[in-house]
Amino acid sequence: MFIVGLGTAAPPQRYAQRQCWDVVQPTRHFQELTPRSRAILKKILTGENGISTRYLALQSLDEVFVIDPDVLHQRFLAAAPQLAAQAAQRALNQAGLKPTQMDALLISTCTGYLCPGLTSYVAERLELRPDILALDLVGQGCGAAVPNLRAAQALLASGKSSRVLSICVEVCSAAFYLDDDPGVLISACLFGDGAGAAVLANEPSSHRRVEWKTSGSLLNPKDRDLLRFEHKNGMLRNVLAPQVPQMAANCVEAVLNQVLSRAGVDRQEITGWVLHPGGRDVLNAVRARLGLSDKDVHLSAAILSEYGNLSSPSVYFVLQAALAESAPGGLWWLSSFGAGFSAHGALLQVE
Numbered sequence: 001m002f003i004v005g006l007g008t009a010a011p012p013q014r015y016a017q018r019q020c021w022d023v024v025q026p027t028r029h030f031q032e033l034t035p036r037s038r039a040i041l042k043k044i045l046t047g048e049n050g051i052s053t054r055y056l057a058l059q060s061l062d063e064v065f066v067i068d069p070d071v072l073h074q075r076f077l078a079a080a081p082q083l084a085a086q087a088a089q090r091a092l093n094q095a096g097l098k099p100t101q102m103d104a105l106l107i108s109t110c111t112g113y114l115c116p117g118l119t120s121y122v123a124e125r126l127e128l129r130p131d132i133l134a135l136d137l138v139g140q141g142c143g144a145a146v147p148n149l150r151a152a153q154a155l156l157a158s159g160k161s162s163r164v165l166s167i168c169v170e171v172c173s174a175a176f177y178l179d180d181d182p183g184v185l186i187s188a189c190l191f192g193d194g195a196g197a198a199v200l201a202n203e204p205s206s207h208r209r210v211e212w213k214t215s216g217s218l219l220n221p222k223d224r225d226l227l228r229f230e231h232k233n234g235m236l237r238n239v240l241a242p243q244v245p246q247m248a249a250n251c252v253e254a255v256l257n258q259v260l261s262r263a264g265v266d267r268q269e270i271t272g273w274v275l276h277p278g279g280r281d282v283l284n285a286v287r288a289r290l291g292l293s294d295k296d297v298h299l300s301a302a303i304l305s306e307y308g309n310l311s312s313p314s315v316y317f318v319l320q321a322a323l324a325e326s327a328p329g330g331l332w333w334l335s336s337f338g339a340g341f342s343a344h345g346a347l348l349q350v351e
């Protein structure tokens with residue numbers, strides 16, 4: 001399988017972390033929080049936490065203080081199809097392909113629920129063929145990108161599809177609000193909105209060749225309650241346990257070792273690292289566990305700084321940045337991880 005086109009999209013509204021802090025302080029919602037909760041907000045929004053700005057599907061930050069399940073759902077309904085279609089069109093443009101040339105459409109998300117799913121809305125916007133195979137993949141959290149791409153690989157290998165459009169889209173602001181739950185507060189300070197898309201085919205494109213060589217996954221259901229969404233009062237609530245950074249690092253290394261061993265590749269042969277930047281502490285833990293340098297993870301850190309944690313689309317942004325930077329070719333490691341607890345990785349050959 002080859003990645004022949006990549007595209008990303010984010011809302012036009014960009015907010016600085018300090019701007020978020022200035023807006024939240026005078027509000028009634030902030031004053032009703034406990035002193036501990038107010039301290040958490042101040043620490044994250046004004047401290048050095050690896051995030052400078054975020055793109056959010058909000059016309060104004062004041063919209064965060066309208067805490068209503070219907071409002072949050074409408075935010076997802078309005079933004080998710082638009083972002084997904086924008087990223088997909090950019091990937092198609094790079095690939096030099098028309099929407100009607102796609103045989104399958106795979107869309108992953110965890111920040112909203114639609115029935116029919118997002119594939120219905122995106123297929124309509126892009127004017128895809130009515131006979132396209134459309135699959136909505138939900139509930140995999142930040143780690144969804146690699147499983148999505150693995151499913152695309154299976155479709156291509158089966159011979160039933162020649163070209164697949166893979167999309168991850170998250171409207172994390174559709175789960176933003178304030179209360180005294182640390183997971184809810186931290187999520188409102190770390191996550192951003194965006195979409196990533198890839199066009200996949202069995203033949204390479206005329207531009208830089210990116211081949212998917214092999215991949216692997218690790219699923220630990222026993223750790224499910226440490227990182228997950230739960231429903232309460234009709235709204236999604238993010239559960240973030242303190243153990244997540246170290247758990248992510250351990251699982252990322254386990255998948256890396258599994259795949260490299262199977263492929264007969266030494267870790268020293270990896271020339272590029274495309275890592276999901278789940279947050280400053282998560283990225284630092286993964287970097288330390290894998291023995292990487294700041295240079296190895298600088299693109300993940302740069303995406304985190306500008307966009308925040310985009311959840312599942314993050315690795316599309318990092319991969320796009322690496323290719324745009326003309327990073328040295330060779331074997332690249334692409335890694336995503338998240339709810340479950342799950343971790344996934346793929347070995348890419350980049351020329």
